[in-house]
Amino acid sequence: MAKIKIKDLVEEILTPFLKENSLELYNVEFVKxxxxxxxxxxxxxxEGTEEEYISTDDCEMVSRFLSEKLDASDPIEQNYYLEISSPGMDRELLKEKDFIRYAGKQVDVNLYQAVDGKKKITGELVGIIEEHLVLIDENTKRVEIPMSKVAKTKLAVIF
Structure with missing residues (x-):
């Protein structure tokens, strides 16, 4: 089964179950x-739930559910290891809703091309406006970066 179809299948199986349990699907990877x-x-x-973090109980519950469903229909030809986890503290922002949800948080942005001589910028996320990632950098300067130049945006881990 093609990787894209596996992702779609997992999303189809999990979405209703996750909603019932105040969870959401963040991402699916099928990799060798x-x-x-x-x-x-x-x-x-x-979003909007009281608990902010994924627990090991959440991961175990989802693993048991998905494993049972996949074992019953056996749609994946290859043998594989199933791993369920949270996106982590330094999660990559993947979808537009992630950029909305984490507005006001510190982010690390890696760029394909330098902007103002930098290929990595850290700042407070404002959001995405007209195909530009908007941040307030360390110097409280508003920075607008074309999304086409953004390689990866992750939440910054601050201690």
Whole structure:
């Protein structure tokens, strides 16, 4: 089964179950590392829920549910390891809703092309406005970066 179809299948199976449990699907990866295949499913708390973080109980519950469903229909030809986890503290912002949800938070942005001589910028996320990622940098300067230049945006880990 093609990778894209596996992602779609996992999303189709999990979305109703996750909603019932105040969770949401963050991302799905089906990757080969060395000789082994991994189906990695990242889950998050649904926006607006009291609990902010994913627990090991959440991961276990989702793993049991998805494993049972996939074992019953056996749609994936390859042998694989199923991994369920949270996106982590330094999660990559992937979808527009992620940029909305984490507005006001510190982010690290890696760029394909330098902007003002920098290929990495850290700042407070304002959001996405007209195909530009908008930040307030360390010097409280508003920075607008064309999304076409953005390689990756992750939440900054601040201690």
């Amino acid at each position: 590392e060395a000789k082994d295949w991994f189906l990695r499913v990242y889950i998050d708390k649904a």
